[in-house]
Every structure is written in C-alpha cells, then in structure tokens.
Amino acid sequence: MRPSMIRSVQSALRRASSSSSSTSSRHLLSRAYSADASPERKIAVLGAAGGIGQPLALLMKLNPLVSHLSLYDIAGTPGVAADVSHVNTRSEVKGYVGEDQLGAALEGCDVVIIPAGVPRKPGMTRDDLFNINAGIVKTLCTAIAKYCPNALVNMISNPVNSTVPIAAEVFKKAGTYNEKKLFGVTTLDVVRAKTFYAGKAKVPVSEVDVPVVGGHAGITILPLFSQAKPQGSNLSDEDVKALTKRTQDGGTEVVEAKAGKGSATLSMAYAGSIFADACLKGLNGVPDVVECSFVQSAVTDLPFFASKVRLGKDGVEEVLGLGSLSDFEKEGLEKLKPELKASIEKGIKFAHGN
Ligand SMILES: NC(=O)C1=CN([C@@H]2O[C@H](COP(=O)(O)OP(=O)(O)OC[C@H]3O[C@@H](n4cnc5c(N)ncnc54)[C@H](O)[C@@H]3O)[C@@H](O)[C@H]2O)C=CC1
Numbered sequence: 001m002r003p004s005m006i007r008s009v010q011s012a013l014r015r016a017s018s019s020s021s022s023t024s025s026r027h028l029l030s031r032a033y034s035a036d037a038s039p040e041r042k043i044a045v046l047g048a049a050g051g052i053g054q055p056l057a058l059l060m061k062l063n064p065l066v067s068h069l070s071l072y073d074i075a076g077t078p079g080v081a082a083d084v085s086h087v088n089t090r091s092e093v094k095g096y097v098g099e100d101q102l103g104a105a106l107e108g109c110d111v112v113i114i115p116a117g118v119p120r121k122p123g124m125t126r127d128d129l130f131n132i133n134a135g136i137v138k139t140l141c142t143a144i145a146k147y148c149p150n151a152l153v154n155m156i157s158n159p160v161n162s163t164v165p166i167a168a169e170v171f172k173k174a175g176t177y178n179e180k181k182l183f184g185v186t187t188l189d190v191v192r193a194k195t196f197y198a199g200k201a202k203v204p205v206s207e208v209d210v211p212v213v214g215g216h217a218g219i220t221i222l223p224l225f226s227q228a229k230p231q232g233s234n235l236s237d238e239d240v241k242a243l244t245k246r247t248q249d250g251g252t253e254v255v256e257a258k259a260g261k262g263s264a265t266l267s268m269a270y271a272g273s274i275f276a277d278a279c280l281k282g283l284n285g286v287p288d289v290v291e292c293s294f295v296q297s298a299v300t301d302l303p304f305f306a307s308k309v310r311l312g313k314d315g316v317e318e319v320l321g322l323g324s325l326s327d328f329e330k331e332g333l334e335k336l337k338p339e340l341k342a343s344i345e346k347g348i349k350f351a352h353g354n
C-alpha cells in the first residue's frame with residue numbers, strides 16, 4: 001500500500017472510531033482498501049494443524065498478498081482456523097477437516113503449501129519417512145490435480161527429493177503437470193546457510209545471501225559459500241567445510257535437540273512463508289523475484305535439482321545456472337548426484353507402482 005493510501009486508511013479508521021454511526025467511514029475504508037489492494041489470492045496449507053502448519057498459517061495470515069487462507073488437515077483445523085481468523089489482517093480464513101472437505105479447501109487456490117506428513121525422530125533419515133509420506137503426498141496431489149490444477153505447489157513434506165518427483169508423476173497421470181508450477185521448498189537450507197555464514201564471517205545477517213543447490217537431504221544439500229555475499233572476510237577452507245557440514249546437518253541438529261518431539265517447525269514455517277511470499281509476488285508480476293528451489297531442471301543431468309529460480313506470473317520463469325563453483329563445491333556436486341538420482345527414481349517408481 002502506498003504511504004498516501006495508508007494515511008487515507010488511517011484517517012478513515014480515526015473517523016470510524018470517533019463516529020457514533022460509522023457506516024460511511026467503513027464504506028470509505030473498504031473503498032480505500034479495494035482501490036489499492038493486490039489481486040485476490042487464495043492459498044491453502046495442507047497439514048495446517050501440525051508443527052509447521054500452525055505457525056505457517058499464522059505467517060500467511062500476516063501476509064497482505066493473501067486474500068483467502070484455506071487451512072486443511074485430517075484433524076484439528078477448526079480450532080486452528082478459528083484462532084488464526086481473529087488476527088486483524090486482510091485474509092478470510094476457513095478451516096477444512098477430513099478428506100471429504102479437501103476439494104472445497106483446494107478449489108480456486110493460487111498456491112498450495114504442503115507440510116503434511118510425519119517428521120523425523122533421532123536416528124532416522126528423511127528417507128525413513130518415505131513409506132508414510134509418499135502415500136500422503138500422492139493423495140493430496142491427486143486432489144490438487146482435480147480441484148486446482150493451475151495452483152503453484154510448494155512441497156515441504158519429506159523426503160522432498162522424492163515427494164516432488166511423486167507429485168510430478170501424479171500430475172502427469174492426471175494430465176495437469178506443468179513443470180513451472182511444482183516446487184520443492186529448500187528455503188530452510190538457504191535460511192540456515194545465511195545464518196551460519198553471517199555468524200562465522202561476522203557480517204550483518206540481513207545483508208547475507210548464499211545460494212544452496214542440489215536437493216534437501218544430507219550431502220545433497222550443497223551451499224555455495226564461494227558465491228556468498230558479502231564476501232570480504234577470509235574464511236579458511238576448514239571454515240567453509242565446517243559451514244557446509246553444519247548446513248547439511250541443520251535438520252538433524254534440530255531433530256536431536258528436540259529429542260523425539262519432531263523436527264524443525266518454527267524455522268521451517270518462516271522459510272515456507274518466505275517461499276510462498278516469493279511465489280505470490282511472482283504471480284502478481286513483481287519483477288526479479290529469485291529464490292532457490294528444487295524444480296524440474298536441465299542445470300545438471302538430473303531431472304530435478306535445486307538452484308536459483310526466477311519466479312513470474314506462471315511460476316518458474318527461469319531456472320538459473322549454478323555459476324562458477326570452487327573445487328570443493330565441484331567435488332560436492334559430483335558426490336551428491338548418485339544419492340539424489342536414487343531418491344528421485346524412488347519417488348517416480350512409487351508413483352507408477354501405486
Ligand atoms: N522441506 C523442509 O525443509 C522441511 C520439511 N519438513 C517436513 O514437513 C513435514 C511435516 O512436519 P511437522 O509439521 O513437524 O509434522 P507434524 O506431525 O507436526 O504435522 C504434520 C501434520 O500433517 C497432518 N497430516 C497427516 N496426514 C495428512 C493428510 N493425509 N492430509 C493432510 N494432513 C495430514 C497431521 O495431522 C499433522 O497435523 C514432515 O514430513 C517433515 O519432515 C520439516 C522441516 C523442514
């Protein structure tokens with residue numbers, strides 16, 4: 001909203017609160033909003049009653065680009081929706097519970113965020129979640145293909161390296177696949193890389209940018225600290241190795257600290273809200289919106305790969321290349337490929353066989 005519009009809304013609000021009959025002021029207020037509001041955008045969070053889903057629902061409620069917020073889960077969403085709906089921001093909130101309400105939750109959606117599924121416990125890998133989460137993702141994507149085939153899908157459910165290929169196969173089978181509209185959310189890796197780099201390089205975290213490429217599990221997460229901005233402090237090779245390992249193990253660090261009570265939820269909700277916001281900005285025509293994401297890609301010989309992606313009115317506008325890599329990063333890239341390939345193939349095989 002432009003400053004002049006904010007001032008006009010504020011003065012309308014003042015008039016509304018000082019008037020005994022505030023109907024005309026309310027009318028003025030709604031005109032002021034509708035004149036300058038961004039386009040109507042409906043987004044859904046699937047798994048909205050969970051550890052990620054709840055704070056993500058709140059963060060999306062705070063996003064002025066959202067006009068309709070649809071909260072879906074197999075249980076618990078009426079309470080979450082009632083709670084979040086009291087926050088005095090633009091979007092109208094509705095809760096949906098159980099599979100027979102999934103269609104209504106999805107109809108008309110521009111963006112669907114999926115944090116549905118089980119999280120890790122200590123000692124597990126993300127791939128150990130495959131058996132349960134693959135089926136959940138398949139069911140949800142089948143419904144997306146039916147009720148909102150044009151939505152941008154933000155996949156958070158793990159293992160992302162396999163759930164994104166599963167989603168692609170489900171959409172292909174339904175005849176709705178558009179490679180520009182399917183995203184594995186790897187923003188938390190970027191968030192972590194930025195935080196850890198800022199701490200080590202002693203630079204203000206708000207100024208830091210670090211691309212993270214590859215996938216979203218262990219060594220498939222490849223932060224490119226050689227391209228970190230701002231440069232300027234001399235990190236040793238050992239520092240870069242340690243930062244890389246910490247970024248790759250960031251999820252496990254949280255799983256162990258939570259000691260059986262799940263994995264990252266708050267930082268993931270933050271990361272998920274950043275990525276969804278970028279998708280909305282792209283849809284709304286904001287120029288030069290770039291985030292890393294795990295997408296269909298020709299950047300390497302693998303069919304899906306995370307790298308910087310420019311977002312536009314139809315989703316992916318351009319998948320950006322990797323840029324120049326240090327020898328350490330080149331080595332990391334070659335090491336991650338077999339694991340990432342196997343995870344992608346596992347997802348595709350599951351989708352075909354079930
Ligand atoms: N991409 C990433 O960077 C990250 C991914 N994750 C993943 O996100 C997923 C969710 O994690 P949390 O929220 O911590 O788990 P959680 O167990 O707290 O919440 C999951 C929610 O999904 C719901 N759910 C289960 N089956 C469903 C279905 N068929 N339809 C709709 N909802 C369903 C559950 O009822 C629950 O409310 C996990 O797979 C986790 O590994 C977690 C952190 C980071």
Ligand SMILES: O=C([O-])CC(=O)C(=O)O
Pocket residue numbers: 119120126158188250251252254255263264
């Ligand atoms: O580690 C996990 O299981 C959850 C996750 O993907 C992350 O925190 O990066």
